[in-house]
Amino acid sequence: MTDALEEVFAAALKSRIFKKRWVLLPDYVPEELPHRESELRRLAEVLAPALRGEKPSNALLYGLTGTGKTAVARLVLMRLSKRAREYGVPVRYVYVNVRHRETPYRVTSAIAEALGVRVPFTGLSVGEVYERLLRRLRRMQGVVIVVLDEVDFLPKRSGGQDLLYRLTRVNQELGGSVWVGLVGITNSLGFVESLEPRVRSSLGEVELVFPPYTAPQLKDILERRARVAFNPGVLDEGVVPLCAALAAREHGDARRALDLLRVAGELAERRGEARVREEHVYAARMEIERDRVSEVVRTLPLHAKLVLLSLVSLIDEGRPPSTGEIYEHYKRLTVELGLESVTLRRVSGILSELDMLGILRSRVVSRGRYGKTREIHLDADREAVLASLSEDPMVARIVERLKG
Numbered sequence: 001m002t003d004a005l006e007e008v009f010a011a012a013l014k015s016r017i018f019k020k021r022w023v024l025l026p027d028y029v030p031e032e033l034p035h036r037e038s039e040l041r042r043l044a045e046v047l048a049p050a051l052r053g054e055k056p057s058n059a060l061l062y063g064l065t066g067t068g069k070t071a072v073a074r075l076v077l078m079r080l081s082k083r084a085r086e087y088g089v090p091v092r093y094v095y096v097n098v099r100h101r102e103t104p105y106r107v108t109s110a111i112a113e114a115l116g117v118r119v120p121f122t123g124l125s126v127g128e129v130y131e132r133l134l135r136r137l138r139r140m141q142g143v144v145i146v147v148l149d150e151v152d153f154l155p156k157r158s159g160g161q162d163l164l165y166r167l168t169r170v171n172q173e174l175g176g177s178v179w180v181g182l183v184g185i186t187n188s189l190g191f192v193e194s195l196e197p198r199v200r201s202s203l204g205e206v207e208l209v210f211p212p213y214t215a216p217q218l219k220d221i222l223e224r225r226a227r228v229a230f231n232p233g234v235l236d237e238g239v240v241p242l243c244a245a246l247a248a249r250e251h252g253d254a255r256r257a258l259d260l261l262r263v264a265g266e267l268a269e270r271r272g273e274a275r276v277r278e279e280h281v282y283a284a285r286m287e288i289e290r291d292r293v294s295e296v297v298r299t300l301p302l303h304a305k306l307v308l309l310s311l312v313s314l315i316d317e318g319r320p321p322s323t324g325e326i327y328e329h330y331k332r333l334t335v336e337l338g339l340e341s342v343t344l345r346r347v348s349g350i351l352s353e354l355d356m357l358g359i360l361r362s363r364v365v366s367r368g369r370y371g372k373t374r375e376i377h378l379d380a381d382r383e384a385v386l387a388s389l390s391e392d393p394m395v396a397r398i399v400e401r402l403k404g
């Protein structure tokens with residue numbers, strides 16, 4: 001009897017759709033990275049001198065999100081340290097995601113801790129933690145490779161610029177029995193261009209640019225991952241090409257393509273269906289967009305929400321408005337709600353922030369003899385924006401009116 005029950009439970013737990021869902025999760029590093037052969041090879045060439053105990057050149061990897069930078073760095077370093085272990089040569093690597101670590105203190109601690117230094121969560125200065133890290137390094141031998149992923153987040157914090165500068169010079173502070181090599185990774189071309197020349201030339205001794213994937217390349221990447229992730233025969237023929245095409249239409253982002261495929265599978269599973277169809281991919285796109293928009297909109301200050309709401313109302317009325325038109329509309333909303341309005345300048349700032357967050361897009365257009373003017377378009381899904389805005393009780397009342 002017990003066994004019969006176990007069988008029922010096991011059957012319920014077993015996915016009809018997925019064989020190994022986790023190989024589609026963003027942090028999974030696959031064994032092979034098709035269409036990144038030259039980047040893998042180039043980075044391996046840069047780092048390989050570590051196997052001879054020589055200091056590798058520092059490298060800076062950049063390109064848009066989802067172009068395989070993190071995956072390439074992790075795969076090369078995993079393979080390199082495996083080789084080093086086999087040969088008994090002292091090569092270690094430390095991977096730190098700067099965005100997750102947030103402050104220079106925590107970035108320095110993360111590197112130090114990965115090398116076996118104990119660091120209290122607070123109570124020391126960055127300088128003191130850095131000294132402990134140096135002391136540890138001076139007792140080490142061989143090569144330590146430090147990967148700073150999303151390194152553009154470092155200079156955004158106070159002291160971050162200094163830390164980056166010190167790290168690029170760290171070998172001068174060490175005795176010469178150990179070498180530190182740096183691998184910086186960033187999605188932001190702006191960051192690369194904003195680096196001080198001396199930091200750029202040091203961090204970017206070798207620069208590797210990752211181009212976006214094309215639709216056929218994404219299709220190829222997805223097909224290989226899908227073979228491992230899904231049960232045989234559950235994907236409709238059009239599913240993978242559709243995920244690839246949708247992701248390529250944005251900017252050739254493999255993360256986006258994999259997310260679409262995974263969420264489409266999850267939706268099919270939740271609905272109790274035996275196959276994943278194109279319809280599930282479209283629904284997945286909607287669900288991902290909802291999550292993205294709600295993450296941004298929910299945390300906006302009230303006035304930014306009102307500015308966004310003004311944009312949606314004006315677009316509903318017919319055409320993409322200018323900054324001035326949005327400001328007038330926004331002011332009327334504040335009067336209605338009995339609030340003090342912020343300045344035109346501030347509203348203009350809010351619009352730029354929303355642009356950077358991917359919620360709207362502004363375009364300069366020529367309106368005949370009236371000269372040039374800036375048109376603001378909504379870049380996020382209208383329904384998703386309204387749904388997130390109505391979570392704020394202050395704003396919900398006005399949203400209701402728009403829906404009706």
Ligand SMILES: Nc1ncnc2c1ncn2[C@@H]1O[C@H](COP(=O)(O)OP(=O)(O)O)[C@@H](O)[C@H]1O
Pocket residue numbers: 024025026027028029030032033034035036063064065066067068069070071072187221254255258
């Ligand atoms: N060539 C590839 N083959 C297989 N999977 C890939 C490839 N490039 C990227 N991916 C996958 O796409 C996702 C995003 O890649 P990632 O390396 O995190 O991008 P980036 O760091 O450039 O933003 C990860 O899940 C990664 O495993």
Ligand SMILES: [Mg+2]
Pocket residue numbers: 069070071149
């Ligand atoms: Mg990355």
